[in-house]
Amino acid sequence: MQSATYTGLPRVHICFFTAVQNAAALRSRLIAAAGIDGTHGDVEREAVNFAFVDAASIVSHLHLRTAIYQALLAHSRGSLRTKTVHSEILFALNPSNNITEAIKRFGINDKTQALILVRVGNVDETVDGRAAGTLDDNAVFDRMKSLVQGRPINLEEGIEHATDWDMVKKIYKLPQISALRTCIQEVVVSSVAMKSVMS
Amino acid sequence: MSNSTLKLIESSKLIKQGAEAKIYVTTLHPNEPPILLKHRFSKKYRHAALDSSLTRARVAGEARAILRCLRSEVRVPGIRMVDAEEGVLGLELIDGKAVRQILPGGGDDDDGEFGVTHDEIMTLIGTEIAKMHLANVIHGDLTTSNMMLRRRPPNCHPPAEIVLIDFGLTSTSGLPEDKAVDLYVLERAFSSTHPDSEPLFQSVLNAYAAGSGKAWEAISRRLDEVRLRGRKRSMVG
Numbered sequence: 001m002q003s004a005t006y007t008g009l010p011r012v013h014i015c016f017f018t019a020v021q022n023a024a025a026l027r028s029r030l031i032a033a034a035g036i037d038g039t040h041g042d043v044e045r046e047a048v049n050f051a052f053v054d055a056a057s058i059v060s061h062l063h064l065r066t067a068i069y070q071a072l073l074a075h076s077r078g079s080l081r082t083k084t085v086h087s088e089i090l091f092a093l094n095p096s097n098n099i100t101e102a103i104k105r106f107g108i109n110d111k112t113q114a115l116i117l118v119r120v121g122n123v124d125e126t127v128d129g130r131a132a133g134t135l136d137d138n139a140v141f142d143r144m145k146s147l148v149q150g151r152p153i154n155l156e157e158g159i160e161h162a163t164d165w166d167m168v169k170k171i172y173k174l175p176q177i178s179a180l181r182t183c184i185q186e187v188v189v190s191s192v193a194m195k196s197v198m199s
Numbered sequence: 200m201s202n203s204t205l206k207l208i209e210s211s212k213l214i215k216q217g218a219e220a221k222i223y224v225t226t227l228h229p230n231e232p233p234i235l236l237k238h239r240f241s242k243k244y245r246h247a248a249l250d251s252s253l254t255r256a257r258v259a260g261e262a263r264a265i266l267r268c269l270r271s272e273v274r275v276p277g278i279r280m281v282d283a284e285e286g287v288l289g290l291e292l293i294d295g296k297a298v299r300q301i302l303p304g305g306g307d308d309d310d311g312e313f314g315v316t317h318d319e320i321m322t323l324i325g326t327e328i329a330k331m332h333l334a335n336v337i338h339g340d341l342t343t344s345n346m347m348l349r350r351r352p353p354n355c356h357p358p359a360e361i362v363l364i365d366f367g368l369t370s371t372s373g374l375p376e377d378k379a380v381d382l383y384v385l386e387r388a389f390s391s392t393h394p395d396s397e398p399l400f401q402s403v404l405n406a407y408a409a410g411s412g413k414a415w416e417a418i419s420r421r422l423d424e425v426r427l428r429g430r431k432r433s434m435v436g
């Protein structure tokens with residue numbers, strides 16, 4: 001797992017899981033958590049309080065980081081376009097403003113095998129009596145591991161092997177016969193970085 | 200300062216102060232190369248609300264022009280972050296040298312480190328601008344400061360490439376007239392910055408002509424007209 005702090009923004013934890021066995025169960029749990037009332041609901045929502053990103057549509061570490069950064073920026077100035085900073089990451093990844101489409105393309109689905117979990121620390125909230133902004137890195141990692149049945153591996157390496165290039169070309173409207181991967185990566189990263197001023 | 204982008208700027212290194220923008224180098228992500236921040240600071244004498252919407256529009260315009268170039272495989276810096284509210288554009292940091300610095304009259308700072316001749320550099324410039332114009336991107340401020348020479352990975356041929364920068368005045372147009380004016384601006388920049396550079400600029404045009412195919416004929420005709428207008432204007436003025 002990687003944890004990083006951005007200037008003036010909350011700490012971010014990222015972990016890549018390969019050979020994921022329980023994608024369908026995780027997805028149902030996510031959907032169910034939204035509908036549970038009371039304290040039990042809060043506990044359950046906190047248990048799944050991550051961005052669940054299907055790694056197939058991610059082209060590089062920088063691609064994911066760029067979406068996270070733009071989501072943190074929107075979060076910090078109170079201009080989220082979606083409900084949480086975690087769903088905002090999925091929104092930031094998608095070229096259109098359709099959140100349902102973003103979740104379908106970039107979120108976990110029943111067939112997900114390579115999964116990235118992202119947790120943004122939130123200074124307002126407390127976990128185990130401490131501000132989540134200072135949430136212990138290992139504690140986050142343990143929670144991720146208890147959630148996902150899969151093997152945590154190095155992020156850069158994981159992304160490199162998981163990318164579905166045909167799907168990426170479709171999502172970002174790149175020609176199917178198109179060029180070098182480095183060119184595709186550059187268009188993709190730059191598109192995500194500039195989404196807020198795209199239209 | 201309260202917001203995160205301003206904090207980021209505070210922790211960055213100022214490398215250039217222009218009339219419109221301050222340029223910084225900073226690190227955004229762990230394990231990623233440093234980036235460049237272009238901050239269009241607010242002009243105190245302008246109306247505040249107008250100022251911020253103008254700034255936003257210019258950041259947006261520059262980002263869109265860059266993406267358009269990237270999609271056409273024109274070599275330009277990639278975009279790394281945008282905070283239009285603060286007037287900040289984060290770009291891939293190009294590790295190279297401005298063409299201005301390499302040519303005589305501009306700095307004359309060519310120690311052959313790039314392994315290309317001046318004439319080869321002109322060919323690279325002409326080819327890159329032709330690609331940009333084929334995508335109907337009109338740069339708006341072509342000068343030898345707004346293009347950088349960068350080394351390519353080992354065993355590439357040629358060993359260096361041109362990266363176009365500074366899309367602050369960019370527009371889109373398919374008109375030969377607008378492309379001709381873009382070239383004319385560069386021609387003037389060459390002649391005012393680099394003495395005896397006519398043969399060099401001719402090499403730029405040759406490569407541009409080769410790169411733009413059928414489009415060249417109309418652009419060339421327009422370029423002659425634009426030059427004529429320019430000469431008349433300078434005789435009058």
Ligand SMILES: Nc1ncnc2c1ncn2[C@@H]1O[C@H](COP(=O)(O)OP(=O)(O)O)[C@@H](O)[C@H]1O
Nearest residue numbers: 217220222235276290291292293344364365367
């Ligand atoms: N992506 C970049 N990589 C490296 N240097 C850059 C980059 N962008 C700009 N610069 C440097 O900063 C200077 C000013 O940036 P520029 O975009 O041209 O703004 P201005 O509108 O102030 O001319 C450039 O002349 C160049 O030296």
Ligand SMILES: [Mg+2]
Nearest residue numbers: 344345364365
């Ligand atoms: Mg400039």
